[in-house]
Amino acid sequence: MDEILTNWLLGLIAALLAVLVLDSTGQPFLDPLSPVANVLALVTFLAFVILTGAFLVYTASFRRE
DSSP: OHHHHHHHHHHHHHHHHHHHHHHHHOHHHHGGGHHHHHHHHHHHHHHHHHHHHHHHHHHHTTOOO
16 A cells, blocks of 8 residues: 555656746646646645645554553
8 A cells, every 4th residue: 555655646746846947948848747737736736735644644643541
């Protein structure tokens, strides 16, 4: 499961970097990809929030009172 999650997040980061490289080449190349870039940015952000929350819940489970 860890490998699937890692590969998925790395794929999202690679796609976002590809969009940034296309952005530096000029606007005509980026216009068709702008909706895709927005979706990738949203999914990456949500994955980061969910993983951070899961990590905080996991670490809180070790708390001793």
